[in-house]
Amino acid sequence: MKTLVIISHPEIDDSGSQQYLLSSVPQTEDVTIHHLEGTYSASQPIDVEKEQQLLAAHDRILFQFPFYWYSSPPMLKRWQDEVLLEGFAYGKRTHRLSGKEFGLILVVGVPEKEYQAGGREGFAISALTTPFQAIARKTGMEYLKPLVIFQFPYMKEHEKMALLIRYQQMLTGDKSDSLKAREEWIVEQLEQTDRNLLGATGDLVLEEVLSTIEDNRLTLDELEMLLDNM
Amino acid sequence: MKTLVIISHPEIDDSGSQQYLLSSVPQTEDVTIHHLEGTYSASQPIDVEKEQQLLAAHDRILFQFPFYWYSSPPMLKRWQDEVLLEGFAYGKRTHRLSGKEFGLILVVGVPEKEYQAGGREGFAISALTTPFQAIARKTGMEYLKPLVIFQFPYMKEHEKMALLIRYQQMLTGDKSDSLKAREEWIVEQLEQTDRNLLGATGDLVLEEVLSTIEDNRLTLDELEMLLDNM
Numbered sequence: 041m042k043t044l045v046i047i048s049h050p051e052i053d054d055s056g057s058q059q060y061l062l063s064s065v066p067q068t069e070d071v072t073i074h075h076l077e078g079t080y081s082a083s084q085p086i087d088v089e090k091e092q093q094l095l096a097a098h099d100r101i102l103f104q105f106p107f108y109w110y111s112s113p114p115m116l117k118r119w120q121d122e123v124l125l126e127g128f129a130y131g132k133r134t135h136r137l138s139g140k141e142f143g144l145i146l147v148v149g150v151p152e153k154e155y156q157a158g159g160r161e162g163f164a165i166s167a168l169t170t171p172f173q174a175i176a177r178k179t180g181m182e183y184l185k186p187l188v189i190f191q192f193p194y195m196k197e198h199e200k201m202a203l204l205i206r207y208q209q210m211l212t213g214d215k216s217d218s219l220k221a222r223e224e225w226i227v228e229q230l231e232q233t234d235r236n237l238l239g240a241t242g243d244l245v246l247e248e249v250l251s252t253i254e255d256n257r258l259t260l261d262e263l264e265m266l267l268d269n270m
Numbered sequence: 271m272k273t274l275v276i277i278s279h280p281e282i283d284d285s286g287s288q289q290y291l292l293s294s295v296p297q298t299e300d301v302t303i304h305h306l307e308g309t310y311s312a313s314q315p316i317d318v319e320k321e322q323q324l325l326a327a328h329d330r331i332l333f334q335f336p337f338y339w340y341s342s343p344p345m346l347k348r349w350q351d352e353v354l355l356e357g358f359a360y361g362k363r364t365h366r367l368s369g370k371e372f373g374l375i376l377v378v379g380v381p382e383k384e385y386q387a388g389g390r391e392g393f394a395i396s397a398l399t400t401p402f403q404a405i406a407r408k409t410g411m412e413y414l415k416p417l418v419i420f421q422f423p424y425m426k427e428h429e430k431m432a433l434l435i436r437y438q439q440m441l442t443g444d445k446s447d448s449l450k451a452r453e454e455w456i457v458e459q460l461e462q463t464d465r466n467l468l469g470a471t472g473d474l475v476l477e478e479v480l481s482t483i484e485d486n487r488l489t490l491d492e493l494e495m496l497l498d499n500m
Contacts, residue, residue, distance in 0.1 A: 083313035109350045110401035111341060118344035162407045167400045170393055171340035177392045 043211050044098035045145070047075040048105040048116035057147045057192035061104065063242070064204045066232065071211050072098065076115045091123040096136055101181065102210065103172070104145035107188075110168045120175070129179045138180030141215060144172055145187045145207070152190045184215055201245045205230075223264075226253055273441050274328035275375070277305045278335040278346035287377045287422035291334065293472070294434045296462065301441050302328065306345045321353040326366050331411065332440065333402070334375035340398045350405070359409045368410030371445060374402055375417045375437070382420045414445055431475045435460075453494075456483055 045065075052058045052075060065073055074094065080086055095101060105112045123129075128136050146165070154160040155168075165188055176183035187210045189203060205226055213225045230246050275295075282288045282305060295303055304324065310316055325331060335342045353359075358366050376395070384390040385398075395418055406413035417440045419433060435456055443455045460476050 081313070083311070109347070109354065110404045111347060113351065114344040114348035117339070117341060117347050120339045121343065124339065161404060163400055163404050167397070168404060170397045170400055174340045174391060174393050174398060 041100060041212070042070050042072070042098045043100040043102060044072045044074060044094060045102045045104055045211060046116070046119070047073065048077065048103070048113045048119070049075070050077055050113055050115070052077065055106070055147075057189060058104075058106075060192070060200065060203075061145070061207055063239075064207050066208050066212050068212065068232070076119055077113075080115070082115075086119060086122045088123055088125070091119070092128050092136070095123070095140075098140070100141040100143070100184075101137070102143045102145055105147070107146045107148045107168075110163075111171070124175070124179065135180045140181045141184055142172075142176040142179075142181035143184030143186060143210060144169060145189070145210060147189045147192060149191065152188070182215075184210075197241075197245070201249060204242075204245065205249065223253065223257075271330060271442070272300050272302070272328045273330040273332060274302045274304060274324060275332045275334055275441065276346070276349070277303065278307065278333070278343045278349070279305070280307055280343055280345070282307065285336070285377075287419060288334075288336075290422070290430065290433075291375070291437055293469075294437050296438050296442050298442065298462070306349055307343075310345070312345075316349060316352045318353055318355070321349070322358050322366070325353070325370075328370070330371040330373070330414075331367070332373045332375055335377070337376045337378045337398075340393075341401070354405070354409065365410045370411045371414055372402075372406040372409075372411035373414035373416060373440060374399060375419070375440060377419045377422060379421065382418070412445075414440075427471075427475070431479060434472075434475065435479065453483065453487075 047058070049055055049058050052062075062073070065071060072094070103112065103116060105116055111117070127134055146169075148155075148165075150161055155163065155165050157163075165186070169186065173183050175181075187206055192203075195203065208230075209222065209225055214221045226249065230250055277288070279285055279288050282292075292303070295301060302324070333342065333346060335346055341347070357364055376399075378385075378395075380391055385393065385395050387393075395416070399416065403413050405411075417436055422433075425433065438460075439452065439455055444451050456479065460480055
């Protein structure tokens with residue numbers, strides 16, 4: 041399975057969360073990272089044909105961006121309007137994206153609990169992302185459960201560790217997140233991660249994850265049976 | 271009441287619907303039309319201070335745009351991200367937009383009936399515009415019932431006539447759309463419309479509206495009583 045991660049961030053070098061995600065990208069030919077603002081300036085035309093070929097060549101399309109004003113940065117919207125054209129993305133005859141998977145990786149500055157009725161933001165992420173769900177629907181793509189990263193700067197080390205796993209799984213894993221699929225994926229993928237890129241802390245984190253999984257395998261098996269019977 | 275209409279359309283000269291709306295703008299100092307793409311090019315910085323002053327000087331803020339991919343064109347998103355800053359639009363101390371009214375004027379290419387579960391688009395306009403409702407909520411503005419214009423090119427003359435009225439009312443009318451408020455508003459406002467700008471057809475349209483209202487005043491009063499008792 042080939043995954044295309046379309047990142048939109050106007051100042052990616054200054055973003056701690058985006059840099060952490062970039063350093064966590066699995067080193068495999070099956071993942072293509074494509075940062076729009078790093079590819080096109082505001083006044084530069086988007087290479088529509090090249091973008092459409094890129095989409096066609098991948099099975100899972102992910103949009104990764106900071107959730108500014110409950111939506112994407114302007115560059116990603118521009119990309120949508122110029123690339124997802126009738127006759128390519130939708131229309132009577134052609135559905136070039138049909139059957140692919142589509143997902144969001146959102147970086148959000150406000151705590152998760154505020155995104156509900158009665159919370160400070162008032163609306164759930166599931167409601168605010170309706171336009172993206174509609175895009176998936178119109179183009180015939182399957183909308184994946186999103187990866188939403190709340191308040192990255194306040195994350196503790198073990199939370200970042202869990203994020204790394206969820207991110208790598210979003211990029212390369214089976215869309216199923218059953219416990220069995222997760223466990224298998226975690227062991228397989230983490231052993232392939234390029235540890236040099238993660239630095240000393242990241243390397244320790246990986247070691248800890250692997251040994252934790254091994255220690256808890258029996259518990260995981262029990263949990264799995266429990267979940268399967270629910 | 272002063273109304274600011276922020277229009278975002280990348281090719282406004284070629285848009286029949288936008289040109290029709292522009293020709294229908296009431297000739298009054300209380301309405302300010304502000305076309306973003308006509309003010310700033312893609313590579314030009316947005317004058318944030320000037321935009322914030324413009325917002326502060328108006329009581330009703332309207333976003334008018336073609337509903338591309340279930341959202342605004344990229345320029346309006348850029349404007350949101352750069353102008354609606356913490357410390358101005360929201361934050362602990364300052365809420366400069368608080369108490370204002372906020373509304374959407376959407377031009378949509380697909381028929382209204384498709385915007386529902388089971389329809390071709392699958393989601394209601396009310397669901398797809400959640401991000402804008404969240405903006406109103408966060409900035410303390412009252413979210414108005416939107417004016418959604420479906421399939422303008424297929425509209426019949428009497429439908430365009432009705433649209434003209436609804437548009438003018440959105441720009442200058444009381445937010446209440448009770449029958450009484452509508453009737454009073456229609457008679458007052460239409461008599462002030464600059465007929466030269468509308469051309470011969472528009473002029474005829476206005477005449478017809480005014481005489482229709484006069485003929486049906488009794489019926490309207492009855493309907494009003496009926497509605498008030500519901």
